[in-house]
Amino acid sequence: MREAVGIDKVSKSFFGNKVLHDVSLSIKYGEIHSICGENGAGKSTLMKIIGGIYNSDGGTITVNGEEASLRTPQEAYLRGIGIVHQELSLADNMPVWHNIFVNREITGPLGFIKRRDMQQRASEILEKLDMRVDPRAKVSTLPFATKQMIEIGKLLSMDVDVLILDEPTSALSERESQALFDLLLSLKKQGKAIIFISHKLDEVRQISDRVTVLRDGRLVGTLTREEATTDRIVSMMVGRDIDEFYPPKAKRRDGKIMLKCSGLSRKDKFEDISFDVREGEILGLYGLVGSGRTEVALSLVGADKIDSGTVELDGMSFRARSPRQAVKSGLCYLSEDRKQLGLFLEMTLEENFVSSSLERVTGQFGVIQEKQVKSISEQLMEQLGVVPKRSEALAASLSGGNQQKVLLGKWLSANPRVLIVDEPSRGVDIGAKSNIHFLLRELADRGMAILMISSDLPEILGLSDRVMVMHEGRLKGILENTDLTQEGIMNVAYGEVGTP
Ligand SMILES: Nc1ncnc2c1ncn2[C@@H]1O[C@H](COP(=O)(O)OP(=O)(O)OP(=O)(O)O)[C@@H](O)[C@H]1O
Ligand SMILES: [Mg+2]
Structure with missing residues (x-):
């Protein structure tokens, strides 16, 4: 498969604190590539470097085999890279449709914005995600999970070749997540490259072709779909085994x-x-x-x-x-x-x-x-x-x-x-x-x-x-x-x- 994004020895420090150490990774077209790691491992930082939000301190990034300067989100977008951030970035006082098409408004011959067209397109996109939401609703009135879906809709409408989703499902329930995964799988079939970040390892195992693990800003390794068992991912993440178990239930049930x-x-x-x-x-x-x-x-x-x-x-x-x-x-x-x-x-x-x-x-x-x-x-x-x-x-x-x-x-x-x-x-x-x-x-x-x-x-x-x-x-x-x-x-x- 052809390489979409090549990350070569990328490093990043914040105020002298090094959070990415010579990370190298290859993302291919036609794959869903998950990135796992503990909180603070450097996942979002790496994605922000690819997305043009942060500049790296060292290393290179190639897109379609060519070295790319990705100094702004706009530059990344022009290279075909789009990202849904972990922390949502919607304009709360704007309606849903406008958030989806912000800075990419559809205009008619005289430069007037075609509100109806955008509302219609927004509806279609959200329907694909199995979402029932009025595209004219103001974003501030909507629950967090709906906002999360709107961000995803925005990414889909951008029609980019490399889609990065940084914890898109953190507040979604089973059903919404499945709708998203169906879409991601069909985008993958169309040949898009997808980078997916989640702490829900079941999801990661369900949809990934490969899984890369970061620990303390370093690349630990990349697993194929067959190799990526939960135990293996976890032990690479934390350097030891962890049992997922829950505390005992309530001691007494007759409280006030x-x-x-x-x-x-x-x-x-x-x-x-x-x-x-x-x-x-x-x-x-x-x-x-x-x-x-x-x-x-x-x-x-x-x-x-x-x-x-x-x-x-x-x-x-x-x-x-x-x-x-x-x-x-x-x-x-x-x-x-x-x-x-x-x-x-x-x-x-x-x-x-x-x-x-x-x-x-x-x-x-x-x-x-x-x-x-x-x-x-x-x-x-x-x-x-x-x-x-x-x-x-x-x-x-x-x-x-x-x-x-x-x-x-x-x-x-x-x-x-x-x-x-x-x-x-x-x-x-x-x-x-x-x-x-x-x-x-x-x-x-x-x-x-x-x-x-x-x-x-x-x-x-x-x-x-x-x-x-x-x-x-x-x-x-x-x-x-x-x-x-x-x-x-x-x-x-x-x-x-x-x-x-
Ligand atoms: N703007 C910033 N200024 C200073 N330090 C930062 C900044 N952004 C990230 N860091 C630090 O970089 C490290 C990596 O953070 P990052 O957000 O990439 O982690 P993550 O793997 O995405 O974790 P999580 O799973 O919690 O989202 C952390 O130690 C964090 O405190
Ligand atoms: Mg993060």
Whole structure:
């Protein structure tokens, strides 16, 4: 097969810290080539170099056999390279269709933009992805997973020959991911080169022709499809074997009801949702994209309105006016969208850690107690395994998975009574993910009530005591997690079996 992109001895440092060491790799047309590695291994950095976002410090990149200068995304695009970034980059206040065609607007003979044509094309592209979304909708109103799909749609519409997807499925559920994979396989058949990054090794094994593993910025090796077993990939990633196992279930199930919702409704988002979460319990919430799971969480913490229904927090009637007030009342929400709600990218790790619990570190006369900030940060970085462990680093300089750990730390420092986590292990590598699971269980054992929204079925099954399933804004059932299977949950989620 002909080589699409040749990467030869590419290196990159940030402020003297070398994060890529002489990486060489060949990407061919007609293959799906996955890149695996722990959080911070250098995957996104390498992709950004190919995509013209970062310049390398050394080495060369060839495209179609010719040395290529890729100093801007535009240059990369002209060479036929397109990329979906791990951190989404949509313009929130623009409609879906315009995001898809931004800077490539279709114009008529007089230079007027052809809005109708673009809306039509956008619809077609999203349909191919099995997505039902109005192309005229404003992006800010859409859930994270839908945004992820729109980014993918944008890449498809670019009609490039080399497609790079950096964790495109981190918030997608089974069904959406499969729609994407069908498309990627057909693009591969057309001869396109596809680079795919994911921490979900099942996916990697399902669609890859070859798998390359990076560790600490170095290339460990490339495996063929036959060689790429999960064990082999993992041991190359971390240099040892890791068992994927989950913590034990709740110690006690008779804790006090901490959060109780009855008949919650929000126009066009969700209807008649009733459930409760007890102290010491992890309630899983599963649903497809658009099922309304995130919308329920946003309403509970006051980031969106509730039209009708009641909420009780620790036995008292409760209605949050803002997420800030919810935090004060002991209800925290870890958002699936780090960028929008949650992490302050231009602030340091320690500022992020204490931002939700300033009163804890504020002394007399409102002075921030530096020492205490440091000690809280040190403890959280240790507990969560944040790399690099430097509390004065800017959040923006961390890899995606490490940003996720910091976001979790921010809410832990507020020490809530009820914690809602939305895709808690999104983009987190296999070792750190297990770490987060054990941590959530430990928090529950210490009395926290946890509502965990996730599109990762093994995570839902492995961690939840009960599983609540939503479909198209409605509650389909709440299932005890004994003898539950992935198929069992999916059947309920697809709306085929209903137990309202
Ligand atoms: N803009 C930046 N400034 C400083 N350091 C950076 C910057 N971008 C990345 N790094 C560092 O480079 C290293 C590699 O990060 P990268 O984002 O490539 O990892 P990754 O393999 O994509 O990880 P993840 O799975 O978490 O997304 C990390 O140590 C990260 O902190
Ligand atoms: Mg990354």
